[in-house]
Amino acid sequence: MKNLKELYKEWRELTEGLMEDFPNTSVDCGESRVREDFSAYAELKEIISFEEMWELEKEYKKEN
Secondary structure, eight states: OOOHHHHHHHHHHHHHHHTTTOTTOOOOTTSHHHHHHHHHHTTOSSOOOHHHHHHHHHHHHHHO
């Protein structure tokens, strides 16, 4: 099973690093394209739900 928490952290840091050069880049899990991007990064079979990604985001913010 994939460790989504660790994958989210990696993806988030990578994505935030791109935000300066690519202003349309986002980490807002309310946007379907963001959930699609993370799901592809994590090689998930289905697109992650808003609720599941919201939990990952809250955990990330607590720890960082």
